[in-house]
Amino acid sequence: MLKIGMFASLGRISVKTLRYYDQIGLLNPVEIDELTGYRYYAIHQYPQLIRIQALKDLGLSLEQIIQLLEDGLPTSQLRGMLRLKQVEIQNRMEIDMEKLARVEARLEQLEQEDQMVNYDVVLKTAEPYLVASIRDTIPSYPQQGHLWEELESHLLQQNINPNGPCLTIYHSDEPEIDAEVCEPVDMEFPVQGRVQVHLLPKVESMACIVHHGPFVTLGESYTAILKWIEMNGYRISGPAREIYLQPADKGSQTDPNTVTEIQFPVEKV
Numbered sequence: 001m002l003k004i005g006m007f008a009s010l011g012r013i014s015v016k017t018l019r020y021y022d023q024i025g026l027l028n029p030v031e032i033d034e035l036t037g038y039r040y041y042a043i044h045q046y047p048q049l050i051r052i053q054a055l056k057d058l059g060l061s062l063e064q065i066i067q068l069l070e071d072g073l074p075t076s077q078l079r080g081m082l083r084l085k086q087v088e089i090q091n092r093m094e095i096d097m098e099k100l101a102r103v104e105a106r107l108e109q110l111e112q113e114d115q116m117v118n119y120d121v122v123l124k125t126a127e128p129y130l131v132a133s134i135r136d137t138i139p140s141y142p143q144q145g146h147l148w149e150e151l152e153s154h155l156l157q158q159n160i161n162p163n164g165p166c167l168t169i170y171h172s173d174e175p176e177i178d179a180e181v182c183e184p185v186d187m188e189f190p191v192q193g194r195v196q197v198h199l200l201p202k203v204e205s206m207a208c209i210v211h212h213g214p215f216v217t218l219g220e221s222y223t224a225i226l227k228w229i230e231m232n233g234y235r236i237s238g239p240a241r242e243i244y245l246q247p248a249d250k251g252s253q254t255d256p257n258t259v260t261e262i263q264f265p266v267e268k269v
Helices: 006-013 016-022 043-058 064-069 075-113 146-159 216-230
Strands: 039-041 122-126 129-136 167-172 177-184 195-201 203-212 235-236 242-248 257-266
Touching: 006 039, 006 043, 016 039, 039 043, 043 064, 064 235, 075 216, 122 257, 129 146, 129 167, 129 216, 146 177, 216 235, 216 257
Parallel strands: none
Antiparallel strands: 122 203, 129 177, 129 195, 167 177, 167 242, 203 257, 235 257, 242 257
């Protein structure tokens, strides 16, 4: 038999961990000296310790490992548990990769902050056109995907194909973001639920800027156009529009190939 210290050393874990395994019934010593309280383990328990460590490394909880060891679950059930864990890890990796891409995009933005970037702001007349839309409040600008899904599902049911780039109109950002997602259409059609069909009004003077790059860097173009409006003696006279000339892949906030036109109705001060 081996003292707890030697057994812990073999398994490359701490004595404290072995005592905890004993406490929760995961791996009990074969003998405890009544006089000294020393715990002793048998060498035949070593494969069980290795299996525990291997299952932990796969991400299974100690409760799941206890269930596996006590109940002698069949291989098919173990395979099912591991497949669930596989999906969980893959989902977590996708989330982490998305976060990493946002961090990298932000770092690139910070590195370019001190560089002079040329933004071309133009004034143009926006002609009226028909849109199908859904309007609702959203907690943050990226969280509008469910509105697009609802709108596009209805258009699909009606066999309506948009005839131009989709857009979002931001009616207000206080106290909540009042957003309207729109698809240009060439005719009216039966609507239901929150879907509306209406004519976007003509805007005589629209300040416009085209942003090339991911949504996470849109702030650069917003800063540029707002500065241009102020410096050229204009003021904003209506809700802003984002026209998605080249939409992001699957709504990604970090797709570098996205092209967005930002528009503000303006009038002379």
